[in-house]
Amino acid sequence: MTRNQLHLALIGSGGDGVVASATMIMQTAARMGLYGIMTQSYGPQIRGGESAAYVSVSTDPIAVVGDHKDLVVCFRFSDVNPFRQEVAMAADVTLLHPKEEQADLPEVLKAKNLRRIPVPFQELLAAEGLPEIAKNVMVFGIILQALGWQKKYGEDCIKDIFSRKSDAVISANLRAFDIGYHHLKEKISLPTLSPKQVVKRELISGNELCARSAVDAGCRFFAGYPITPSSEIMETIYDLLPKVGGKLLQAEDEIAAIGMVLGASFGGVPAMTATSGPGLSLMTEMMGISSMTEIPAVIVDCQRVGPSTGIPSRAEQSDLWHALYAGHGDAPRAVLAPMDVPSCHRTMFQAFHLAETYQLPVLVLSDAIIAQSQQIIDNLETTGLPQGKRQTFQGNGGSPYLRFSLAHTNDPGWNGVSPIALPGTPGTMHTIAGIEHNEMGKISSDAKQHEIMNRKRFRKLDYLAEETASWFHIFGNPTAKHRVVAWGSVASVLERYVTTHKDMALFVPEILSPFPIAALQDFLAGARRSSIVEQNFQGQLYHYLRSLGTIDGKTEKICRSGGLAFSNDELDRLFQEGGA
Amino acid sequence: MAKIIDIIQRESCFQPGSTLCAGCMESIAFQNIGKITDNGKKTIFGLGTFCGEVSTLQFPNPVAWGRGESTPEDWTKSFGILHHVFESAPTITEAIRDTVDVLSSVGAIKSDIQTISMSGDGGALAIGLRSLLHTINRQARIVSFVLVNEVFANTGFQYSPSASLGSDTSTTPATELHPGNMQPPLDYLGLAVNAGAGLVAQVSPAFPKYFLKVVETALECKGTAVIFIPSPCITGWKFADGETVELARLSCETGFFPCFLKKKGQPAEIKFVERDAAKRPPVEHFMGPQQRFQHLVRKNKETGQFEVRPGKEAVVEEIRTWIQTKLDALYRMA
Ligand SMILES: Cc1ncc(C[n+]2csc(CCOP(=O)(O)OP(=O)(O)O)c2C)c(N)n1
Ligand code: SF4
Numbered sequence: 006m007t008r009n010q011l012h013l014a015l016i017g018s019g020g021d022g023v024v025a026s027a028t029m030i031m032q033t034a035a036r037m038g039l040y041g042i043m044t045q046s047y048g049p050q051i052r053g054g055e056s057a058a059y060v061s062v063s064t065d066p067i068a069v070v071g072d073h074k075d076l077v078v079c080f081r082f083s084d085v086n087p088f089r090q091e092v093a094m095a096a097d098v099t100l101l102h103p104k105e106e107q108a109d110l111p112e113v114l115k116a117k118n119l120r121r122i123p124v125p126f127q128e129l130l131a132a133e134g135l136p137e138i139a140k141n142v143m144v145f146g147i148i149l150q151a152l153g154w155q156k157k158y159g160e161d162c163i164k165d166i167f168s169r170k171s172d173a174v175i176s177a178n179l180r181a182f183d184i185g186y187h188h189l190k191e192k193i194s195l196p197t198l199s200p201k202q203v204v205k206r207e208l209i210s211g212n213e214l215c216a217r218s219a220v221d222a223g224c225r226f227f228a229g230y231p232i233t234p235s236s237e238i239m240e241t242i243y244d245l246l247p248k249v250g251g252k253l254l255q256a257e258d259e260i261a262a263i264g265m266v267l268g269a270s271f272g273g274v275p276a277m278t279a280t281s282g283p284g285l286s287l288m289t290e291m292m293g294i295s296s297m298t299e300i301p302a303v304i305v306d307c308q309r310v311g312p313s314t315g316i317p318s319r320a321e322q323s324d325l326w327h328a329l330y331a332g333h334g335d336a337p338r339a340v341l342a343p344m345d346v347p348s349c350h351r352t353m354f355q356a357f358h359l360a361e362t363y364q365l366p367v368l369v370l371s372d373a374i375i376a377q378s379q380q381i382i383d384n385l386e387t388t389g390l391p392q393g394k395r396q397t398f399q400g401n402g403g404s405p406y407l408r409f410s411l412a413h414t415n416d417p418g419w420n421g422v423s424p425i426a427l428p429g430t431p432g433t434m435h436t437i438a439g440i441e442h443n444e445m446g447k448i449s450s451d452a453k454q455h456e457i458m459n460r461k462r463f464r465k466l467d468y469l470a471e472e473t474a475s476w477f478h479i480f481g482n483p484t485a486k487h488r489v490v491a492w493g494s495v496a497s498v499l500e501r502y503v504t505t506h507k508d509m510a511l512f513v514p515e516i517l518s519p520f521p522i523a524a525l526q527d528f529l530a531g532a533r534r535s536s537i538v539e540q541n542f543q544g545q546l547y548h549y550l551r552s553l554g555t556i557d558g559k560t561e562k563i564c565r566s567g568g569l570a571f572s573n574d575e576l577d578r579l580f581q582e583g584g585a
Numbered sequence: 586m587a588k589i590i591d592i593i594q595r596e597s598c599f600q601p602g603s604t605l606c607a608g609c610m611e612s613i614a615f616q617n618i619g620k621i622t623d624n625g626k627k628t629i630f631g632l633g634t635f636c637g638e639v640s641t642l643q644f645p646n647p648v649a650w651g652r653g654e655s656t657p658e659d660w661t662k663s664f665g666i667l668h669h670v671f672e673s674a675p676t677i678t679e680a681i682r683d684t685v686d687v688l689s690s691v692g693a694i695k696s697d698i699q700t701i702s703m704s705g706d707g708g709a710l711a712i713g714l715r716s717l718l719h720t721i722n723r724q725a726r727i728v729s730f731v732l733v734n735e736v737f738a739n740t741g742f743q744y745s746p747s748a749s750l751g752s753d754t755s756t757t758p759a760t761e762l763h764p765g766n767m768q769p770p771l772d773y774l775g776l777a778v779n780a781g782a783g784l785v786a787q788v789s790p791a792f793p794k795y796f797l798k799v800v801e802t803a804l805e806c807k808g809t810a811v812i813f814i815p816s817p818c819i820t821g822w823k824f825a826d827g828e829t830v831e832l833a834r835l836s837c838e839t840g841f842f843p844c845f846l847k848k849k850g851q852p853a854e855i856k857f858v859e860r861d862a863a864k865r866p867p868v869e870h871f872m873g874p875q876q877r878f879q880h881l882v883r884k885n886k887e888t889g890q891f892e893v894r895p896g897k898e899a900v901v902e903e904i905r906t907w908i909q910t911k912l913d914a915l916y917r918m919a
Contacts, residue, residue, distance in 0.1 A: 019606075054604050230712065231740035231756070240741070240755050247762065255744050255756045258672065258712035283671065313670060314634055 008196040010063040011152070012071030014092050015144075017080035018055050022141025026078075027058035028208075028379065029145040033154060033162045034062045035208045035381045038200030042067050042346075043379040046088060047318060055084045057092070064198050068345040068380065068497045072572040074098055075195055076151060078144060080126070082108040089113045091569055099193050101147065104128070122193070129184055139181035146185025153192030207382055211346045211375040212279075214382075215305055216241035218353035219277055221387060223361070223394075224303070225251035226276035228265035230258055230284060233317040234373040235307035238279040259284035263291040263304070270300050271437070273395070273427040275357055277303035282311040282324055289331045292366045296336035296462065298437045299409065299423070301360035301395065303353075305369040307376040308493075310567050320373035321567025322493055323541035328368045329518050329549060335459055337466045339363070339473075340518040342370040344496040346380035352515065354390035355476070362393035363465045364422055370517065374494040374570060398426035398433055406433040407444040411461060421464030470519035477521045479528060481510040487580075488532040490525065490550070492517060495540050498571045505573075517546075525555050536561040536584055540571070544585075561585070586801055587624065589794055595620045598628075603641040608829045610816035611637045611732050613790045618701075618730065621800045628699040629685075631678035633713060634671040635705030636738050636818075642668060671708050673716040675809075678702035679725035686726075699804060702729045706813075707737040707745040710773055717811070721780040724808040728800075731773075731811065733842070734818035742821040746771040749841060750904045752877045754821075759880040764900045769907055773813065775914065778847055783808025787845040789815050791833035792857060799846055808849060815842035823876030832874065839871040840908040845915055853918035860916055868904055869893060 013030070015023040024045050034041045040063045047056040059070045073095040079085060079102045085092075094116035104123040124147060130140060142163065149159045163182055167175045209217075216238045219227075227246060229239040239255065246253050252269075256262035262278045269276040280288065285306045295302045308324045310316035328340045339359045343352040352369055360367040398406060406426055413419035423444075426433030436446040441458060443449045481503035489511050491499045496513040503509045512528045514521055529535050537547040537560060547562040561584030571579075599619030605612045615637065622628045632638040669677040682700040689697070709717050709731040717729065736754050737743040743756040748766045753759040757766035777785040783806040788799045803810035817824070817832040824832060836842040837857045847853035859865045872878035873891030881897045881904075884890070893901045 231707075231737045231743040233740050236740050236743060236755070240743070240758075243756055243758065244760075253756075257714065257746065314668070 009065060009198065010061060010067065010071060011076070011195060011198060012074045012095070013060040013062075013148070014057060014074045014077045015060070016055070016057045016077065016084050016088060016092070018084050020137070021056075021080045022138075022144070023056055023058045023078075023080070025141040026144045026148065027060050029142070029159075029162055029166070030060055030062075030148060031208050031379055031381065032165070033149065033158045035206045036158050036161060037154065038203040038206065039064060039198060039381065040066045040206070041208075041381045042070055044070050044374060045377065046091060055087045057088045059092075062198060064201055066383070068347075069501050069570075070378075072574065076148070076193075077101070077114065078148065079114065082106055082111050082114075085111045085113060093572070093574075094119070099151070099195070101151070120193070122189070124188065129188060130181075133180065133184055135177065135181050135184075139178060142178045142181040143185035146182040147188055148185075150186045150189045150191070151193045152195060153197055156186055159186065207384075208379055209346065209382060210237060210377060210379045211343070211349050211371060212237035212307070212377065213241045214346055214349040215279070215353055215369070215371065215376075216245060218350040218385075219303070219357065220245045220249060220251070222354045222357040222390075222392065223275045224277050224353075224357060225249065225274045226253075226266065226269035227251070227278065228254040228256050228262040228269070228276070229278045229280065230256050230262050232259075232281045232284045234309055234320075234376045235279045235281045235284075235305065235371075237376070238305060238307075259287040260291065263288040263302070266302050266304075267291060267295060267298075267300050270302055271298075271428070273397075273425075275301065275303075275361055275395075277305065277356075279305035279307065281307045281309050281317075282315065282327075283313070285324060285327060285331075289327075292338065292368075293332040293334060293336045294439045295366035296332075296338060297334075297439050297441075299364040299425075299462070300437070301364050302366045303356045303360050303369065304366060305371060308370060308372040308567075316568055318373060319568045320375075320494060320570070321541055322370075322372065322495060322539050323543075323545065323567065324370060325517065325539075325541065325545040325549065328370055335463070337365055337462050338518065339365065339367045339466075339469060339516065340370060341367065341516050342493050342514070343375055344478075344493060344500070344513055345375060346378055347382045347385065348515075349375065350385045351390060354387070354392060355473075355515065358391035358393040359469060359473075361395040362422070363420070363469050364395070364425065365462075365465060370493060372494050396422055396424045398424040398430060405445075406435060408435040408437060408446045409442065409444045409458065409461065411444050411457065414461075419464075420468035421461050423461075466519055473516045473519065474521050474523060476515040477524050478513045478515070479510060480504075480513065482507060483510050483528065484531070485510040486533040488512065488529055488535045489538055490514075490528075490536070490546070491538045492546065493540075495538060495571060499538060499576070502573055502576050517549075520550070520553060520555070522553055522555050525550070529556065529560075534561070535559070536563050536580070538563045538571075538576075538579075540565065540567040542566045586798075589797055592620050592797055592801075595623050598623050599641075605636060605640040606818075606820050608819040608826055609636070610734075610790070610814075610818070610829050610833055613830070614730075614732065614814050614816065615641070617790050617793070617796060618800060621797055622699055622701065622804065624804075626697055626699050628701060629667070629678075629681050631667050631669055631674050631681060631700070631702045633669060633674035633702075633704040633708040634739065635703075635708050635732065636734075637703055637705065637732055638668055639739055642666065672712040674702040674704045674708065674713065675720035675725075675727065675729045676716045678727045678729070679720045679723065682725055682727050700727045702727055704729070704731055705738070705745075706731055706733040706735065706747040706773075710746045710771055714776075718776065718780045721777060721782045721809040721811065724781065724783065726807060726809070728803045728806070728810045728812065731813045732816045733813050734816040734821060736818065736821045738818055738821050744768075747773060750907050751872075751881050751900055753880060754877070764880065764897065765877070772911070772914070774845055774847075777811045778853075778918065781808070781849070782811050783849050784810040784812075785845070785847050786811070787813040787815065787842060789833045789837060789842065789844065791830045791837070792844060795844065795856060802846075802848075806848075821877070824874045828874055832871065835866065835871040838866050839868050840865055840912050841868070841871055843912060843915060847918055853915060855912075855915055855919055858912070860912055862905065862909060868901065868908065
């Protein structure tokens with residue numbers, strides 16, 4: 006059997022350390038030169054509840070965890086139930102479970118050629134006098150042997166993880182690992198993955214990468230408020246900002262957070278915040294101030310199931326309309342979306358580029374899957390990414406400074422942007438106001454003035470749209486009969502799907518607003534069948550594209566609520582049924 | 586007021602089956618609150634998003650709060666529960682109170698109903714401070730419990746405005762540059778008192794008799810009663826199993842969380858803690874067993890005693906000063 010991928014699931018409860026063991030496997034894979042992706046699944050409870058970790062490793066880059074598991078470690082059959090909708094077994098799956106497990110095999114763990122390997126987890130630990138806390142390291146050892154990976158890589162990984170601990174801690178963990186590794190006498194019959202190149206790669210989550218790339222793209226101020234699944238952005242950037250002279254503030258709520266971001270940005274510093282649905286709702290009013298006062302701001306929304314508290318730890322694409330339309334008044338903004346972990350890098354550069362260049366709010370729609378997946382990635386290039394800087398006021402030949410200058414209105418090359426004077430620049434004292442204003446920033450209730458200013462603010466979007474017309478990807482054969490459109494983490498599932506469905510092509514926008522309309526029209530031209538696939542109940546992208554006139558009633562709407570990623574089997578079925 | 590022995594013997598409406606961490610102070614507090622409120626009256630709870638909500642109302646686990654399989658026959662013991670948004674448990678509970686009052690005044694409800702809000706300290710003191718203070722200012726007749734674990738546990742143990750000086754949290758990590766959180770905590774007791782609360786208390790179930798007495802008094806309060814319950818969080822503070830109650834007790838005795846009771850118009854009562862630092866157990870006793878203070882305090886291998894880490898004296902001194910200042914301010918209300 007030649008295969009280049011392996012799919013693992015670890016299922017347990019708090020205390021089993023499934024996520025820790027899975028992370029060690031990923032770190033080892035990264036050391037060996039393999040690629041991989043890991044997602045976790047858990048309820049809202051903090052400790053003691055069931056949790057699962059899914060790992061896929063591959064010799065080639067991989068962005069979506071595999072549907073059918075080859076190796077499953079289950080610490081208690083009773084823990085499986087919450088995950089029954091999201092794990093499926095390969096026909097010849099191997100199951101490691103506690104030796105003392107008495108319960109009947111749960112339905113989802115059954116498979117045609119199931120191989121069961123009972124492991125005396127507790128006895129192994131007890132025999133060596135190791136504490137419960139060492140269990141995850143021991144399990145890591147067992148899995149490494151099962152996969153036939155070299156022991157040395159595992160040992161290096163452990164030394165690395167515990168590098169700041171005492172020698173005693175390191176040696177106890179090495180012992181736990183050793184016991185695990187030698188428990189199985191040999192590798193179990195799973196395909197061996199040989200890395201194409203032995204090089205150490207990086208393991209990173211979408212949230213961590215968002216934070217890091219934001220700083221690389223020039224972000225120097227962050228204010229936020231914790232919320233699942235976005236909090237790791239704040240936690241990561243906390244470490245990064247002080248090193249580059251930046252600052253972080255944890256605000257008392259999201260309203261204050263975005264207020265701080267606007268204040269910092271007004272002061273001339275590229276600034277951002279990150280949140281999820283409930284927080285975005287609270288930020289909405291001030292997104293309008295950003296549009297109105299033309300203060301750049303980057304807002305990352307790691308979408309989770311909504312409305313209200315929804316399902317905090319699970320992804321959905323239901324904030325699209327919010328991002329596109331929320332707020333009162335005509336408020337220009339740009340909306341971007343990464344499709345997987347590595348693309349967060351490019352998206353954050355794009356976000357700061359657009360915000361700073363066009364002086365408006367830029368929303369980045371990530372989601373719980375992208376945010377919290379850990380992926381092994383190649384080095385990321387920064388050259389070639391857009392890195393526009395804010396146009397600052399450089400003097401005006403003696404005429405007074407006009408913050409919202411319309412001097413170039415009749416110049417067809419003018420993109421609507423007026424230079425910003427940093428506070429304190431001599432001779433540039435001005436007002437900015439959320440109330441409608443004139444060129445000077447003085448407030449005005451003149452209806453004509455309002456129309457003129459709306460034109461100015463939306464003029465920026467015309468030029469922005471021109472610049473971003475090529476911000477999309479096409480996967481598969483562009484002349485295929487069936488053309489599909491998807492965005493965000495759903496797009497990466499479809500990217501995988503089209504590799505095995507040669508009659509399909511996939512269009513993935515990097516920017517959702519302004520949408521690359523012309524490119525989509527080109528893509529759809531000549532299609533026999535077209536579908537919009539998304540993970541929300543109403544078909545938000547579908548209706549948006551219809552409102553833009555880009556698709557007509559013949560295009561299928563394939564959508565369902567979030568909470569669970571699409572699997573290939575489900576996509577087969579959905580495409581067979583055809584959409585609404 | 587009921588006799589303590591009678592209260593203890595009541596069946597608590599807070600039933601087993603929550604997914605709170607084993608060793609979480611919140612579940613001890615809820616069990617006690619469940620018994621005290623189970624006084625023949627119906628109770629309606631308005632919950633914000635916090636551990637005490639997320640981990641107690643969860644499907645398909647057996648449900649706590651007296652619902653689920655073990656729902657008592659007697660309707661007075663069953664509960665109305667409303668999980669509201671994160672930021673306004675007190676205001677929604679206030680509206681429930683108003684509704685109950687209107688329905689009572691027209692005779693639609695015959696017996697009195699107790700209205701209680703529950704939030705975490707993040708929910709009540711950061712995003713929800715407006716809600717709390719304005720509810721107090723309107724003298725709404727509710728009891729508002731705030732479970733103070735000094736962090737946003739639900740979202741991964743980030744800093745909350747009640748976080749102790751020097752504590753290591755996910756957003757104020759102890760690093761070479763920073764000794765953990767250095768923002769002095771919000772004076773939430775003072776705020777609640779000055780907003781005009783009918784009763785403000787800080788009590789821990791580690792002092793069970795006093796806890797029962799204060800909560801019973803709060804249920805009788807004619808204005809807003811606000812009760813802060815210091816809640817050692819085994820997962821966030823990282824201490825050993827079995828130390829929850831002991832730490833709660835030490836948190837009071839060392840001055841981190843003094844037991845406090847102030848009824849409107851009366852002098853405050855401060856209990857189980859000495860004003861004179863020399864008579865209090867040293868702060869190291871409370872800090873030592875918790876990993877979140879590990880960068881400041883360590884266990885001396887020879888003596889087995891907790892001691893300040895060399896080089897960290899200044900930070901710990903700042904903590905002592907903060908505690909003394911806080912205690913002096915509370916005593917000025919006594
Ligand atoms: C508007 C909004 N912002 C953020 C959140 C995310 N959130 C849910 S619970 C929580 C923290 C709760 O902290 P605390 O109130 O101290 O309770 P604990 O979790 O510590 O019990 C946060 C930030 C939310 N639900 N809604
Ligand atoms: S995380 Fe802390 S507060 Fe939350 S349930 Fe666990 S111990 Fe209690």
